[in-house]
Amino acid sequence: MSTRVGIGTNSRRDQRLDWWRNGLQLNLRIRPAGFAVALVYAFACWGARQISLDQFYLPAGVRVAALLLCPARLWPYLILGEYAYFAQMRYPMIDKYGLAWVVIASACMMPAVALVVRLHRRMMTAQTEVWLLSVAATAALVATVLKLGLSHLLWPTPPSLPILSSAARFALGDYIGILTLAPLALLWTKRGARYDWQAWRGLPTVIALSFLLVLAIVTRLAAADGDVTKTSLQLMMALPVVALTCMHGWRGAAVGVPLLNLIISATTPSTGLPGSFDAPTFATQQIIALAGTALLALGAQISHYFHQYARRDQDGKRALTLSRTAHIASEMDLRERALGLRKIADGLDVSIQETVELLRRHGHHEPAERLLRASAAHSRQFREQTSMVYPTALEQVGLYLALQVSGAREAWDATDRVSRPRLGGDPCRLSVGLQLATYRTLTDAVSILLKNEYGQIQVRARCGQVQQHRGILVTVGLLDVNRTLSPATMALVTERLAARALAYGGTVTCHRNRIRMLLVDAPAPAARQSVQTPLVLRENAL
Template identity: 60%
Template sequence: MRGEWWKNGLQLNLRIEPIGLALAVIYAFACWGARQVSLDQFYLPAGIRVAAVLLCPPRLWPYLILGEYAYFAQLRYPMVDKYGKAWVIFASAFLMPIVALIVHLHRKMIAATTNVWLISVAASSAVAISLLNRSFSQFLWPTPPDNAFVATVARYAVGDFIGILTVAPLALLWVRRRSESDWAAGFLKPTGMALGLMMLLGVSAAFLPADSATARTSLQVLMALPAIALTCILGWRGAAIAVPVLNLIIGLTTPKPYPSSFDPHAFTTQLIMAITGVALLVLGSRITYYYHHYKIRDDGEKNAIKLARNSHVASEMGLRERALDLRKIGDGMDISLNEVVNWLKLQGHHEIAGGLLHTAVVHSRQFRAQTSMVYPTALDHLGLYVALQAGGVREAWELTHRVTRPRLEGDPCQLSIGLQLAAYRAMTDAVTLLLETESGQIQVRARCGRFGRYRGIVVTVALLDAAYALSETTMSMAVERLAGRALAYGGVVQCRRNRVRMVLLEMPRTDPHDAAHSSPVEYVKTTDRGSSQALT
């Protein structure tokens, strides 16, 4: 019965994992080794403690407690006669649980994008552990220490905080090594240069004479410069590497005649470096945060441009199929009319046949011109310029008596079919717009070529009278109608005085039918001198 547990007793299932025991042993040896190179003002076991909690899942935390208790057992057992069993037991049993609790309370912040929570964990752990250690010494030692309580806690807290900032960022870097797939790109070169410069400055400071404290401090402070540079380049990951190395070099080069020794000059430098480390971690987190959001927005813009470009190409392919169908219909009509004309001639109706043939030729030419307006099939094989000069667009422009002969330069066949189609539509739309809203003669110019790493085309549709400026309505309508195609190819639409200027760009490639490339608008905003100078 459930109510008779007090008679039957309780059954506890204790499962011991071999990996946990191995972890406890490794943790105990890590703390022992870290203590050998530590000072009270540079206490690495505090960093090992926080790093272990960050690296291990909560189910393994009890083994970390076991490992720390084993470490303290071999360290403090010889001190039983001097400080008492109560201090050895209680002062060794509560430090790891307190740190585990602090990390557990920060679990919601740990899931955040920025890593400022690490500073909160480091500060909270350093203060809490220092308070516990000093309180246990005050109340459990047979003879309490006579030094000031607050000053001792502050000194120990700074040493623990520096130790945590030396080890914990590296653990965080390891935990989040797979959080972003492209973070390793360009990682080794700046990291190697920054760490090499920091080590050079640190070693130079260590070999200075003992009476050169000012020069040593200056060299140690200068180590912050490559750390700042690495943080600016790599964000929080740069800070997670630079700050530990910065603290480690200063800590290892600090004179230590005995473990509890204190060097006031090195301590001042370490205070400065601790503040610098905090600033670098915060700066790196913010850099990474804004870079992450910028990357998301940039990827969204690229995807939107790619979708717009693919949409334009798909619509053009639909128009191409329609134009081919219309051409087949026109060919069928021509064949039928020729048969009728031939039959009339056989019947002796030569005048009627001649008139019908003349009418058929005129209408057939007009039908084919309108078909080419639906889709310029000549562009697929002969390029943009031939499509402009031999298609229905040329006849339509000539009928207006307002469009002069286009000035076309460069080789459009070096561009993709998608970009040529976009330029064709943009050019015809711009001419149509100026014909509808403005008066006077219109000049069309186009130039294909290279601009930096990109290939592209500059199209200018302008009023022949340079003294006559486009109206605000025309400029607004030009941007609304033409910007979509230009932006889909990394270009821009500009309205200046008497002209509308459009630039479309793409990366050069081996397959001219591939239209899925993007180009930065910055390349086309630097030049506004007409089509003859925009591309070379």
């Protein structure tokens, strides 16, 4: 056994040394589209640099947005494009800052930020978009450390500005730049997700966007009135962004926060030179950066919980649909059995009638009459019991008449405890499935009270419609208002009746001396809503 282990160890060692003996084979694939991406990226960075400030550095946002939009196989071309952008910008600076800084600082920024995005890849599959804030903060810090660290290490003369103030200016500028463009890139990458963009045409959304535009114009015009007025107007622009976030979740924040940052940048005084800085606006931008972070986080959570609620609501509707289907399938099975019993009863009636006729022809009139009377009574009882299996009359005459002619009514009358039902509305407007569910729920409720309570019982029902929903309200209670249903009866009601009511979007509740059941049908078609009179289903109206 030891010899085999030694051989296996040597073979693995030889495999590890193969690369040293035979060399490494690299497959380099040149993609023409990659060079186009590099060129577009370089021009985008150049254009963003022209309108950037130290406290609003858009190339940082272009960098992260490009990494989010492009697949990993195109990242080397992004590195190439950024190096080309830095080369044309920093080549004239070689004499002032040195060749080492121009080469090293231009080559390490994009790979470092790409590594940050790569490390967040697992977080990108999460159900919320909060990871974008982590990418933005980490990328801004890494970029700031590289900028300041390389400048202090490689410049012939280190920067004269204090390192902390420079770090705050660069970090905030990169962070705001990322929050301006990265959310839009993320929004584009998720364009295939299910979302109703028609909601943005709604009046509240239009008002919020219009209010943001008006505030931007007023802020631009009021720039000469003083820094206090301008700052107040800039802070007020966060209000419509809050409204967009509350209405549309993270998508509202992904649109509103970039608009807010762009508008504030457009209203910020600038020297027109790279590195321009406005101290009064810097304090406002710090607040706006915190507000934008909070809004993106809030929007992500709103969208997350909304999706959870929508999923649970969809699952609940699917469960209700399956429950209704199961109840209808069960009723159809009972219907087939009832029809089979009806056929048997019809056959027995024909046979007995033939027997009666035969007895009469042979002069046995008295036995024939007795047999006829007995068969009629038993046939009636048999049909009453059959109707309790499935009320076939309900399909022709509706719920209320089916209750009057079914065996359930005969059974109630036999107890002398159930008073005449008080019924209102037209049950024929309801679906057959809802009428069947009401029939079963009502008869079960009466049966529970007959077996577990004493005293007279009153049945009341009323059909109606509220907006696009049709339904029926049924109460089964004791006539004695001073009586209260026992806890055992209430528990039995919940166990036996709640499932069928919930399947039809209704409720079953017990209140003092009565059981209250509400069953709701599917939404009515628009064509029929105009011809139906809405009827509020209130218990006191019964």
